[in-house]
């Protein structure tokens with residue numbers, strides 16, 4: 001099988017990927033970052049009454065020439081309005097958010113009034129008619145569409161939905177993902193590590209990446225290099241109606257790399273295996289009965305890079321989130337050597353430059369190095385067969401945050 005060009009692999013992974021049709025109802029405290037499945041219609045008018053925007057006095061503007069005296073007949077506070085009516089030469093003490101009493105058309109801010117007796121004020125500066133009143137419905141009216149289906153709920157839109165009277169919202173269900181790490185050598189962090197064993201690390205990095213992209217990781221399993229064990233987790237994912245089955249490791253050509261073999265036995269329709277990129281070459285993509293398959297390589301940086309390029313965009317698509325451009329534009333902080341037949345995704349740090357982001361490759365690039373991966377801000381793209389490049393030349397990169 002020849003190596004698939006990176007951009008084509010990306011297009012193929014996303015081809016035909018639609019948001020999952022399931023929806024669910026969540027409370028407002030769980031709603032931020034979710035995608036609305038149904039429009040949010042205002043259940044009430046906001047504000048529901050003419051409200052004061054300032055602390056001061058509710059007045060009739062016609063009575064409030066500078067130098068006039070007004071008789072204070074009561075008080076309107078937020079949550080506790082004044083039930084009477086203002087007649088000529090009268091005023092009501094009013095506070096921010098309080099209902100404007102009947103008969104008043106203006107709020108005089110207290111800085112422009114002088115209390116001359118216990119219940120008399122003198123207007124020191126005349127206000128404009130209508131000043132400092134938020135009219136009923138100025139924000140929105142009952143029945144108005146506040147947020148349309150498909151909106152990614154920001155903290156501000158959660159506040160708007162709350163104001164519209166909604167304790168819960170109908171959102172798209174998160175795509176369900178099962179992650180399986182394979183390898184006899186793997187033990188969980190914190191468990192005793194035998195002489196030839198290692199700690200399963202990208203197991204947790206990949207689960208975090210899936211969740212950050214909008215998925216629900218319904219299982220994060222470890223299995224030894226054993227066909228029956230891998231088979232069992234595959235069946236578990238099918239049974240749980242996972243949208244994506246992600247494997248880590250066993251994707252290459254060694255005698256113990258069994259993932260591709262199990263996929264073939266399980267009737268997975270394999271779209272491609274192996275991408276012309278470094279790291280992350282032995283990436284597999286396919287599907288079985290509506291469950292998408294992403295087979296990631298085992299090397300820690302390789303799995304994180306392949307998941308960043310292919311799995312995260314797929315999850316975003318299934319979650320109903322907008323596609324993001326795969327690459328951003330920047331400039332090389334250093335000269336780069338010529339590149340070979342695989343696109344190189346160079347773990348790099350970013351700093352601001354005069355014309356845009358400047359990318360500096362980290363000194364060590366082996367695909368086992370999580371200490372380097374965790375430090376990187378970006379994957380600097382060196383295209384297939386790129387010529388040597390000078391510092392300052394434009395480049396493209398995949399942001400990692």
Ligand SMILES: Nc1nc2c(c(=O)[nH]1)N[C@H]1C(S)=C(S)[C@@H](COP(=O)(O)OP(=O)(O)OC[C@H]3O[C@@H](n4cnc5c(N)ncnc54)[C@H](O)[C@@H]3O)O[C@H]1N2
Nearest residue numbers: 181200201202203248249250251252257281297298299302
């Ligand atoms: N003869 C060849 N050998 C290899 C090739 C090749 O083309 N021909 N490709 C290499 C490339 S590139 C990669 S990438 C790796 C990928 O191999 P696998 O996907 O089969 O991964 P494993 O062999 O299972 O593991 C590789 C490495 O990663 C460690 N690992 C695996 N899973 C985890 C985990 N969950 N957490 C942390 N570390 C993990 C594993 O112990 C190995 O050290 O193959 C090359 N070989």
Ligand code: MOO
Nearest residue numbers: 279280281302367
């Ligand atoms: O692609 Mo492998 O991912 O070079 O280490």
